[in-house]
Amino acid sequence: MDASFIAKKSIENLISELEVEGAIAPKSESTRSPRAKKYIEFQKFYNIFLIVFIPSLLYAICRYTIQHNEPWYDLPFYLLNKTLGVSSVIIMSLAYIIGPLAKFSSRYKKYLGHRKYFGIGGFFLGTSHGAMSLLLMSPNNYEVFYNLETGRLNWQGSLSMLFGTLALFHLFFIAIISLPPVMREMHAKQWKNIQKGGIIALLITFLHIAAFGYKSWFNLDKWYGGMPPFSLVGASSILIILFIRKIITLHNQAHGKKTLLNFYQNTHKHLH
Secondary structure: OOHHHHHHHHHHHHHHHHHHHOOOOOHHHHOOOHHHHHHHHHHHHHHHHHHHHHHHHHHHHHHHHHHOOOOHHHHHHHHHHHHHHHHHHHHHHHHOOHHHHHHHOHHHHHHOOHHHHHHHHHHHHHHHHHHHHHHHOOOOOOHHHEEOOOOEEOHHHHHHHHHHHHHHHHHHHHHHHOOHHHHHOOOHHHHHHHHHOHHHHHHHHHHHHHHHHHHHHOOHHHOHHHOOOHHHHHHHHHHHHHHHHHHHHHHHHHHHHHHHHHHHHHHHHHHO
């Protein structure tokens, strides 16, 4: 194989890797102004947010208001809070699958700039969910969290609140280092390693959701109208996306090793 062809392919692979890691912009975006790129990225993120949020809200209305006969006055705050919680989980999870997808196929590179918006947006949705939950916190709204005899949190409520607080603190730290002024002061490898810690936050979030709703997952009487509990939807989205991320990462690693091996064999053959 011609050495110039091998060199060209290796350079193309290097550029592709730099695009995936966010070190350089994809070719289709390199000619746009920074302000235009940010606007387009935010607009796409907002569209995806609506795609996640609206079906989640409709699911909550169908499950709780229509199937379980919850009063409609619960919609503006109680059900909206549930929707924000599930939406934040799905959006944060999506932030950690875009990178592997971009390495898997170049068609997903255009979404690399969305990771920051998914992470920060998911954090603010989660923060809103946490604040609204504190305002709603009472035995009347969250009976499973309380010992009704003492009026204090039981083990289930205490663990759910603990994991929720830990997840928010972790996500707050990651959101801070995602801000442009902070990113400019950090080494790229250091920033990338800290960002990977967001997976730990997702796992803690899973524990928060599981502590809250695991009993209803296995009680079909709680599947109103045959619809799974909202907590199970949120927890499942985390596990499904992390599973897909792992499969794609393993595929990319295997493909990368194969590419490097072929490059070495072709180069060695050409030189001899």
